[in-house]
Amino acid sequence: QIARDDPRKLIHSLKVGLALTIVSLFYYFKPFYRNFGVSSIWAVITVVVIFEYSVGATLGKGLNKGLATLTAGGLGLGAHHLAVLAGQIGEPLVIAAFVFLHAVASTYARFFPQVKARYDYGFLMFILTFCLISISGFRTDQVLILAQNRLCTILVGASVCLVVSIFICPVWAGEELQKLIAKNIEKIGNSLEGSSIEMNPNTKKTLQIPNSFIHVSEIAGTLASESESSKLSSESLNTILSDSKTMEENLANFAKWEPGHGSFRFYHPWKQYLKIGQCARQCGSTIDTLIGSLNSITKQEISIPDAIREEFSCTGCEAGKALKGMSWTIETMTRPSSPDIHMENMKTAAKTMKTLLKSNTLEDIKYGNLLQLAPLATIASLLIDTVNSIETISEAVNELGVLANFR
Template sequence: MGFLTNNIWGFLQRAWKIAVNEPKKLMHCLKVGLALSLVSLFYYMRPLYQGVGGNAMWAVMTVVVVSEYTVGATLSKSVNRATGTFLAGALAVGVHWVATQSGDKLEPLILQASVFLLAAAATFSRFIPSIKARFDYGAMIFILTFSLVSVSGYRVQKLFKLAHDRLSTIAIGTSICILISMLVCPVWAGTELHNLIKNNMEKLSDSLDGCVAEYFGNDVKSNNTKSEASNKILQAYKCTLNSKATEESLANFARWEPAHGGFNFGHPWKEYLKVGASLRSCAYCIEALNGSSICSDAKVPDFLKTHFSKFCIRLSASSSAVLKELAVSISTMKKSSKIDVMVEEMRNAVQELENALKSLSKQQIASTETKTGDSVNDIGEGNATPAVVTLAEIVPLVTVTSLLIEIAARTEKTAEAVNGLADKAEFRVESAEKTKKSQSQKVKQISAKDEDDKTMMTLEKV
């Protein structure tokens, strides 16, 4: 008894947590209940019940089947169900008329042949990618309605009234669902897709910073157990890897939605899929970086890691800054005036890291383990006794640096995809005043940095 009570209490706690964290889902449940309550009036009230020919239950079934979380999904199912029912009903009535004119002997044969041919053709259409993506549910409803009306018409005299009542009840159910979905706390698929892409960019940026800090941060490495927050940051990229199906579904439903918010009808939703694909390509590299930096058994010499840390950290910071700026651009639907400068800084960081890799001369890599130098300054300075490291020791570090360079290249492609989205969606351009302010702030930062450098040089001379 206690075990059952604990399970029930745990279930209630999880349900309460979902309702608190995602109130939109709780509101969707209330909207479905409201739609069912309204459509049930056609069953409880005699005038309304007689008005739909006693087929009010079809309206209830329609509400249950058509109600979806987003407006786009509800519109998609409603239009598919109404269109499939109308076409199937019209064809069934036409085929029934032809069959009755052919005589009693040929009537069942014509009905059977029509059911076989049209059902087979509609089923085959569901394998066509373009139809499956947007009209799969409509094709299924077409098969169901045509079969029911055709088979029922052989025994029912008033076939036209049967088809009319079924179409009327479905129209009532879909209308109620669409109105409630759009007017009562609407959840737009386009907005959900927009926010999903933005959040994935921010998570990728955090994961990249976390992976580099995990690899080059000795204070973090010394801890055998990572904190829960640090682990979440490192694993955040998996949300991007697992979001492909969700992105495609939301993009498909968003095309059904009317203009809302900052999105016009015909908004380039396919461009979001291109941005999502670019983000996943970055996420694959970050996954490899996370695996190579944490799971590597070979220990890299400290002087090598110290020498390359500043270049790698600068490159990861530049790539992370570009991703964050792109996320801001998508969130505000404005073209960033700083993105070109930030991409150029990322390219410079890549060039510096590549130059640092080239500074490792062949004489510094030995086939057998030998004693390493004591100073970082031995690298690339042409000292008499350069530091010598084994190939096995340097491979993990080269792997990490190569992955960071590849991440920068894929981040640049992501920036190009976002620029394509901004052009087609006609993102607003940031005002000139904001641009001037950002430039003046950057100039002040550079001048302050130069003054600090001069002060440090003076202190060193003293």
């Protein structure tokens, strides 16, 4: 079932098996074993530890491990040299002091958010390597050979991982982040559009738009998504957004390690994707509350004037279509060739709704229908907040288009 849902996971498993097979053969290759001896096993350990699902994660772990081993090895040799100068009695005390200080400093540095996000694994390997080199140096005189052999075998294992990860069905963290952001925005739009259709299923109102501005992809997308959007509920919306922040941050951190590929440059604006994701989550939270309010009105069978109901539905539908248009822009990295019609329709419908709501409010106050007024005011406020959130997302997407040079 897992392989059918995502064949790349099966391919990743095969890639790990291939990399381990290659480094295992090195272990039995006599010239390699003659030079490195038992240290050859570190190449196998490196593959097991650093080979990750995406290229960025693998490259990040490999560089962290290599730099940590090189730095810790050098400091371990320095600590060993100073310990030898302290004499036979002072040597173990100096080694213990250096191990304590490095462990405390490295562990404390891991608590900094920026360090933990990108270099946590490197600091962990730094502590391990420094302790192994310094303590081994206390027990043997071959410290330099130990450090050299370990560094070389780690480079061999990391190189095999990178070659297999990049050149055999690569999975790029940057592309995964792009698809995740686009997918979340599309599903939020489907949820909003579906709830609007359920509120007024007989609404057929559309604003008059010149045919030259209508794209075939928009018509096809509308027809295909209406059936799906009606099935999305508040529960599914929460499921979509619950873990997205952690996933987006992890993918963005991995993507920063990746070399330029395809439409993604080395200095691609990954932070802008996180900004869009944050705006989308805020919008999704507002829509979740809006859907709950609509369900509450439906259960209480509160009467809503047809004109207001129609504008509510029209605003929600146009807002959902605008979100799906932004999703398409992010996924294809293509700027719309014409003005965003759905954004303009959404703003127009929202203004009309405000006007109708004000006139209806005066009538309710006049006739004392205050119980009917409160739910309408709540929904209108939430819908206006949703419109404002969507405008914020649109600005962030346009900014991404400029920074990433969308076509």
